[in-house]
Amino acid sequence: MNGQIYRPPADTGLDVIHRDDDLLVVNKPSGLLSVPGKGADLADCLEARVHTVHPGALIVHRLDRDTSGVFIMAMNAKAQRHLGLQFERRHLSKTYQAIVAGHVQADDGEIDLPLIADWPNRPLQKVCHDTGKPALTRWRVISRTEASTRLDLAPHTGRSHQLRVHLKEIGHPILGDPLYGDATAAPRLMLHAHTLTIRHPTGGAVETFCAQVPF
Numbered sequence: 535m536n537g538q539i540y541r542p543p544a545d546t547g548l549d550v551i552h553r554d555d556d557l558l559v560v561n562k563p564s565g566l567l568s569v570p571g572k573g574a575d576l577a578d579c580l581e582a583r584v585h586t587v588h589p590g591a592l593i594v595h596r597l598d599r600d601t602s603g604v605f606i607m608a609m610n611a612k613a614q615r616h617l618g619l620q621f622e623r624r625h626l627s628k629t630y631q632a633i634v635a636g637h638v639q640a641d642d643g644e645i646d647l648p649l650i651a652d653w654p655n656r657p658l659q660k661v662c663h664d665t666g667k668p669a670l671t672r673w674r675v676i677s678r679t680e681a682s683t684r685l686d687l688a689p690h691t692g693r694s695h696q697l698r699v700h701l702k703e704i705g706h707p708i709l710g711d712p713l714y715g716d717a718t719a720a721p722r723l724m725l726h727a728h729t730l731t732i733r734h735p736t737g738g739a740v741e742t743f744c745a746q747v748p749f
Contacts, residue, residue: 538712542566542578548587551604551743556613556735558591560584561745562605564722568596580605595621598695600712603630603727603745608735616735621692627731630687630697631676631747633724634706635715638683642674645700649693658713659695661703669693671700682709686728697725724749 542565549561560580562568567579584591584607591607592614608614620626648666652658660666669691676684683706689696698714701707707715709724726749731742 540567540571540576545578545583548584549745551745553588554609556609557617558584558588558607558609559730559743560605560607562597562602562727564600564602564748567599568605569593581607594618597727598698598723598725600710600723601630601725601727602722602748604628604730604743605727606730606732606743613735617732620732624690624692625733627729628689628727629729630689631726631728632685632687632697632701632708633682633720633749634685634701634708635682635719636706637678637680638675638685638706640675642672644673645669645671645704647700647703649696649699651694657694659693659699661699667691667693669696669700671697720749722749 543563551561552559562580567576569581570577570579581593591609594606594608594614594617597603597605606617608617647661647669648663649659649669650662650666652660672688672690674686676686687697698708698711702714710717710720710722726747728747729742729744731740734741
């Protein structure tokens with residue numbers, strides 16, 4: 535937990551976006567782990583809360599603790615395999631919204647910087663042109679203020695902390711980021727998984743799920 539005390543948000547029930555025989559899509563709150571950490575004090579997580587209502591739901595992916603938004607789980611093993619391959623092969627698309635520090639000048643662009651774990655400082659990630667894995671983020675400005683910019687983000691790879699590191703590297707860290715920016719600049723990490731587009735495990739229809747941006 536990088537020295538931070540884990541204080542998960544109160545359990546007010548699941549915010550369900552969609553449920554069928556194969557899929558459960560929920561809106562994950564900021565501050566809640568996706569899966570349990572090591573130790574009893576890190577047991578409260580989205581997976582555990584889901585299991586109190588849907589004990590058979592299976593993990594497919596993760597979101598950072600402080601990131602909110604669209605989170606999908608599988609309701610059976612076949613759906614989990616199908617969705618897992620989509621994530622592994624990048625046969626899906628995701629968008630995020632973020633509020634970053636500073637006035638971003640261009641209206642859109644991309645960040646193509648390879649990433650790797652910063653092992654002496656885990657869980658931090660870093661840019662490394664020699665040993666990093668390819669990482670690409672496309673971005674578009676939604677709105678600006680004098681001190682910050684709201685961005686639409688489309689990661690085309692799924693590296694750990696990709697959006698957070700990429701935005702820090704171009705001089706516009708996400709507001710409220712305790713790892714790569716100033717945690718006091720906002721009441722939370724201003725990063726939200728806005729949409730997720732997949733092919734349904736049964737029938738293959740393209741479906742997009744959306745969680746309203748809370749900031």
